[in-house]
Amino acid sequence: MGYQDRDYWQPDSEGWRGSSSAWGTTARTVTVTLIMINVAVFFLDMFTDKTARGVHWLGQLLALHSDEWQRPWMWWRLMSYGFVHAPLDSPNGILHILGNMLALFFLGRVLESDYGRSEFVKFYLIAIVLAGVVWVATTFNAAEPRMVVGASGGVAAVLVLFAFRYPRVNLMLFGVLPIPAWILASLFVGMDVLRSFSKESLVAAQCHLAGAALAAFYYRLGWNFRWLDFGWLRRLTTRRRRLRVYRESDPLATLRSQADEVLDKINRLGEASLTRQERKILERYSEQLRRNQQS
Numbered sequence: 001m002g003y004q005d006r007d008y009w010q011p012d013s014e015g016w017r018g019s020s021s022a023w024g025t026t027a028r029t030v031t032v033t034l035i036m037i038n039v040a041v042f043f044l045d046m047f048t049d050k051t052a053r054g055v056h057w058l059g060q061l062l063a064l065h066s067d068e069w070q071r072p073w074m075w076w077r078l079m080s081y082g083f084v085h086a087p088l089d090s091p092n093g094i095l096h097i098l099g100n101m102l103a104l105f106f107l108g109r110v111l112e113s114d115y116g117r118s119e120f121v122k123f124y125l126i127a128i129v130l131a132g133v134v135w136v137a138t139t140f141n142a143a144e145p146r147m148v149v150g151a152s153g154g155v156a157a158v159l160v161l162f163a164f165r166y167p168r169v170n171l172m173l174f175g176v177l178p179i180p181a182w183i184l185a186s187l188f189v190g191m192d193v194l195r196s197f198s199k200e201s202l203v204a205a206q207c208h209l210a211g212a213a214l215a216a217f218y219y220r221l222g223w224n225f226r227w228l229d230f231g232w233l234r235r236l237t238t239r240r241r242r243l244r245v246y247r248e249s250d251p252l253a254t255l256r257s258q259a260d261e262v263l264d265k266i267n268r269l270g271e272a273s274l275t276r277q278e279r280k281i282l283e284r285y286s287e288q289l290r291r292n293q294q295s
Helices: 030-046 057-062 077-083 093-115 117-139 152-165 181-195 205-220 231-237 253-269 276-294
Strands: 170-173 177-180
Touching: 030 057, 030 077, 030 093, 030 117, 057 077, 077 117, 093 117, 093 152, 093 253, 117 152, 117 205, 152 181, 152 205, 170 181, 177 181, 181 205, 253 276
Parallel strands: none
Antiparallel strands: 170 177
16 A cells, blocks of 8 residues: 555645644644743733833833843843733733734644754744844834833744745635735735834834744755754753664664654645655655565
């Protein structure tokens, strides 16, 4: 039996297709860990007192301020602001964190599977820091001090990188309208470009555009962040793997393992998501199976 005979091999499928493997996995991904941190901070912030500026104390402490360039000892906020969102009692507060975390959940897990836990979390955190640097650089001379919070810079980077890798995969806009990833990413980037010219916009469009630019360069230039090695990050992204035991007499063991991973990807994303190398793996596996049946 070749790989085409598997019940989840659908050559004509190009859209997003969920699977039991994607929803029912028991292993917690680093994407889910990032979401849990954001949600925990969101609820903790609700129980802190409001400050004179009308925001909660924890949110103000972790937020990035436009005059931060004058206080190098506070530059840790270039990362902390990406784990804070608008409070629940603010206008559209729940939509801020809900939109970011849903996008991170559905798209981040796919990229984490592609690039690995360590590389993905480095990419995400660097996007947040870069977005913060760009925001401070464009607001440091504001007449009134400003603050920014939210994971949008990192999420924008995730969306654009996903669109580069899987441009034809359909994503659900507002949960109802299927739209190819490249069109959705283009729409969001286009709206942020327009927002960047509006002084009245409350959206930090420059954060989104910085994340999108990082994703474009990362994909087009073949960047990677393997050279970044932090002990705490290594502990966060390293997990014990369950051992798989194969019979030494089975020549198909390694190839079968690779083919199963590719077939699982087809089950989640459809055939259109496969790379040339992954297609070759399936072709070699199918050919080897036919040879075994004929011998």
